[in-house]
Amino acid sequence: MKRVLTALLILFSAANAAAGQDAWTERELMLVRSLALSELAAPPAAPSNRVADDPAARELGRQLFFDPRFSLDGAVSCATCHIPQHGFQDGRTVARGIGTSTRRTMPLAGAAYSPFLFWDGRADRLWSQALGPLESAEEHGGGRTRYAHIIARSYKNRYEATFGPLPPLSHLPSRAGPVPDPDASAAWSAMLPEDRKAVTTIFVNIGKVIAAFERTLRPPVTRFDAWVYSDAFPLPGALNLQEVEGLRLFVGRAGCINCHNGSLMTNHTFHNTGVPPGPVSDFGRAKGARMVVLSRFNCRGPFSDAGAGGCPELRFLSNKGHLTEGAFKTPGLRGVAQRPPYMHAGQFETLAEVLDHYSTAPQSVIGHSELLPLDLSQDEKRALEAFLVTLSP
Amino acid sequence: MFRCATILALAISLGGSALADSNRVASEAGKYDVELTPETEGVPLGDLHAWRILLQDSQGAAVEGAALSLEGGMPTHGHGLPTAQRVRKTEGAGRYRIEGLRFNMPGAWELRLTIAGSSGPDIAVLKLQL
Numbered sequence: 460m461k462r463v464l465t466a467l468l469i470l471f472s473a474a475n476a477a478a479g480q481d482a483w484t485e486r487e488l489m490l491v492r493s494l495a496l497s498e499l500a501a502p503p504a505a506p507s508n509r510v511a512d513d514p515a516a517r518e519l520g521r522q523l524f525f526d527p528r529f530s531l532d533g534a535v536s537c538a539t540c541h542i543p544q545h546g547f548q549d550g551r552t553v554a555r556g557i558g559t560s561t562r563r564t565m566p567l568a569g570a571a572y573s574p575f576l577f578w579d580g581r582a583d584r585l586w587s588q589a590l591g592p593l594e595s596a597e598e599h600g601g602g603r604t605r606y607a608h609i610i611a612r613s614y615k616n617r618y619e620a621t622f623g624p625l626p627p628l629s630h631l632p633s634r635a636g637p638v639p640d641p642d643a644s645a646a647w648s649a650m651l652p653e654d655r656k657a658v659t660t661i662f663v664n665i666g667k668v669i670a671a672f673e674r675t676l677r678p679p680v681t682r683f684d685a686w687v688y689s690d691a692f693p694l695p696g697a698l699n700l701q702e703v704e705g706l707r708l709f710v711g712r713a714g715c716i717n718c719h720n721g722s723l724m725t726n727h728t729f730h731n732t733g734v735p736p737g738p739v740s741d742f743g744r745a746k747g748a749r750m751v752v753l754s755r756f757n758c759r760g761p762f763s764d765a766g767a768g769g770c771p772e773l774r775f776l777s778n779k780g781h782l783t784e785g786a787f788k789t790p791g792l793r794g795v796a797q798r799p800p801y802m803h804a805g806q807f808e809t810l811a812e813v814l815d816h817y818s819t820a821p822q823s824v825i826g827h828s829e830l831l832p833l834d835l836s837q838d839e840k841r842a843l844e845a846f847l848v849t850l851s852p
Numbered sequence: 853m854f855r856c857a858t859i860l861a862l863a864i865s866l867g868g869s870a871l872a873d874s875n876r877v878a879s880e881a882g883k884y885d886v887e888l889t890p891e892t893e894g895v896p897l898g899d900l901h902a903w904r905i906l907l908q909d910s911q912g913a914a915v916e917g918a919a920l921s922l923e924g925g926m927p928t929h930g931h932g933l934p935t936a937q938r939v940r941k942t943e944g945a946g947r948y949r950i951e952g953l954r955f956n957m958p959g960a961w962e963l964r965l966t967i968a969g970s971s972g973p974d975i976a977v978l979k980l981q982l
Contacts, residue, residue, distance in 0.1 A: 490958060493897070717929070717957040721898055726956040728934050771900050775952025777936040829931060 483693050483707075490710040490720075495687040496793075499722040502571035502674050507584045507758045507765040508667045510621055511674055519617045520672030523665060528609050529593060531557050531600030537592070537669065540564040546794045547676065552805025553738065556592070557600035561739045563805045566798065569723045569791055571674040574772040578787045578803040579747025580729060583773055584763070585673055586666035587756035593665070594638050602636025602643040604628075604650075607661040622664050626657040663762040678723070678793040683849040698849055705846025713817070713833055713843060724792035724850070731786040733821050733828030737804020742825060744783040748776060785826030796848040810847055814840045879974035882910055884967055886976040888950075895982055897955060900935065905948040909971045914946030918969030922950055924962050939965075955982050 483491075492498070510516035523529060527536040535556045541547040547567035554560035562578050570576065576588035592598035593606065610618050611628050619625060631654060635646035647655065683706075686697035695703050709715040718726050729744035751757055751773070758770035777783075787803045801807040807816065818840060820830035835843070876887045887906040892899070907915040920939040925932035937952040955961055963978040 717959065720956075720958060726898060728954075728956045771952065775900060775935040775937060775954075777934060779932070782931065782934070829929065 487707065487710055488693060490716055491693065491706060492687060493720065494683070494710075494716075494722060494724060496678065496680055496684045496722050497688070499569075499572075499677070505571070505585070505670070505674070506769040507763040508586050508670055509764040510664075510667050511585075511671050513621065513671060515617070516621050516668045516671040517675060518672075519614060519621065520668035520670065522614070522617075524669055524672055526609075526613075528613075529599055529601060529606055529665075535599050537589070540592075540598070541567050546798050548798050550798060550800075552800050554598065556595075556598035558597035560595070560597045561737060561741065562803050563800070565790065566794065567673055568676045568678040568793065570676070571670075572723060573725075573727045573788075575727070575729075575747070575751065575788070577747065579743045579750075580788055581747035581750040582754070583751050583757050583770070585670035586663065587754065589666040589669040589673070590662065590756055593662075594636060596639050602634050602638050602640070602647065603658045603662045604631045604635040604646075605633060606665055607631070607658045608633060610661055610665065618661075618664070621668070625661070626654075628658070631658065660762065663756065666756075678791070679852045681793060681850050681852055683846075686849070698846075701842050702845045702849050705842035705844070706849075708835075708839055708843050709846055713835065713839070715817075715843070718789040719792050725789040727789065729783060729786035729788050731784065731823050731826045731828050732817070732830050733823035734787075734802045734816065735806050736824050737802075737806060740825065741803070742784055743803070744786040744788075745778070745826075748778040748783055752776065752778075781827065783826075785823050792847065792850050794851050797851050810844045811840065814843055875978070877976050877978055878910075879967060879976040881972075881974045883971040883974040884909060884915065884969065884976060885912070886965060886967075886978075888963070888965075888978050895955060895980065897958060897982060900952055900954050903950040903953060904942075905939070905950060905965070907946045907948060907967065907969065909969075915967075915969045915971070916946065917941075918948070918967055920948055920968075921966045922953075923964050923966070926957065926959055927962050928960060929957070958982050 505511035524537045527534050527539070529536060539556060540549045540554045541564060542549055548564045551564065553562055554564045565578065571585055574583065576582040576585065577591070582588040582591060593601060594603070607628055608631075611625050615625060631650065632646040634643050635650060636643050637647055638644055682697055686692055689697050691697065693703070698706070718728075718730055720726050731743075754760065756762060758765050758773050763770070796810060799808055799810070801810070801813050807813045814835065817830060818833045818835040820828060820832040822828060875889055876885060878885055885908045889904045891902045891904060905920070907918055907920070909915055922937055922939050923932065933953070934956045935952050935954045937950055939948055939950050941947070942949045959982060961980050961982055963980070965976045965978070967974050967976060
């Protein structure tokens with residue numbers, strides 16, 4: 460193996476010399492291989508969700524994901540914004556459900572690998588992420604009793620096969636929940652505590668089965684992966700010379716790999732990169748880190764199946780202001796060229812605009828940007844963009 | 853989360869002198885010898901993990917009851933560690949444990965262990981390349 464690798468390196472050195480390039484270093488090759496999809500193991504265990512890997516729960520979750528009745532007007536499902544044919548996102552600057560959100564829809568493939576969900580990480584479990592939009596006035600806009608009634612009416616057998624008998628629900632209001640809507644909120648407050656708990660348990664279980672479905676969503680093999688697996692690697696082949704040059708910048712001088720690392724090309728952490736503000740003043744992770752600690756639906760909360768010690772991410776969560784103010788989660792880059800616009804509120808329409816931003820590294824309006832100017836040439840930016848296009852099938 | 857294949861080279865040095873085959877460092881004022889060992893096979897990129905600490909004084913005697921705290925980051929990037937890691941005493945003479953450590957970027961990292969023990973205050977610095 461070593462001999463083969465040496466031979467390849469010599470071959471490549473010759474090709475590089477012909478192309479006026481330096482040879483790949485061992486470190487560069489190691490970094491490139493670490494981005495390949497073959498490096499992606501099975502999703503991490505989900506002790507907070509006992510049905511995370513249950514096939515029946517997965518199928519129920521798939522059905523609920525596509526069911527628009529889980530909304531105020533019966534027209535918004537998870538798939539309204541997370542469109543399967545579009546990489547489970549919607550191509551809009553900000554999401555549009557019942558109303559208009561202030562942030563861009565995130566794609567779902569690989570979400571099960573992320574310790575914190577949403578652009579600000581305000582959910583620490585995939586199932587608790589799914590609950591947020593269901594109660595958001597701008598997204599699904601419904602309340603917990605509405606969702607519980609739909610389960611009892613349309614999914615009783617499947618639900619009970621996984622979670623046991625449903626409690627009596629017929630005496631409960633059709634629209635009640637701890638939501639901003641004053642009528643629904645008042646109806647929720649008027650319910651008995653045991654009814655609220657029973658309905659919330661059903662609501663949480665909806666999140667848990669949707670999470671079981673979402674755990675199966677893996678990104679597809681890309682042209683980049685095919686090249687890494689090919690005999691030509693690391694010589695141009697399935698990737699042309701410009702694309703390979705872009706990759707070298709990605710793992711080298713441009714430093715993209717600092718945050719866009721691993722096979723999902725995200726470090727799953729939060730960074731202030733000085734992107735222009737979206738439609739609202741958004742403090743990102745600074746607020747999200749506070750919210751996830753306080754959430755009743757976090758890994759340590761009463762609806763989590765995780766035992767003691769099962770929530771290390773929350774235990775070691777850092778909320779240092781200078782690191783979190785105006786910071787947003789590093790998005791994975793698989794399929795990136797197919798899903799403009801970019802950033803947490805779709806601030807950039809094209810990859811070229813994104814690369815211009817990273818090259819110039821302007822000051823942040825909120826908090827402090829971690830970026831330093833890269834002063835990329837036009838050729839370098841074009842090469843990086845060409846490489847990013849290879850991160851799709 | 854990621855396979856060990858994503859583990860990159862680990863090189864450890866103190867004050868610029870490379871000690872690639874050792875993870876023992878002397879504290880800056882020479883009051884302590886510190887051995888820092890990741891509990892994982894190599895240092896993972898992205899995963900939460902723990903390190904073992906063996907703390908000895910300059911004569912090689914185990915130091916018990918020291919107050920240890922760990923900070924660190926990437927000096928060339930100007931940022932600290934992404935988690936709120938903790939150091940606690942574990943079983944064994946001079947044994948402590950760093951929990952909740954995460955390195956979220958490849959590159960040069962620094963761990964700074966502040967020691968308040970029987971030989972007085974001191975700081976041990978471990979540099980690693982991930």
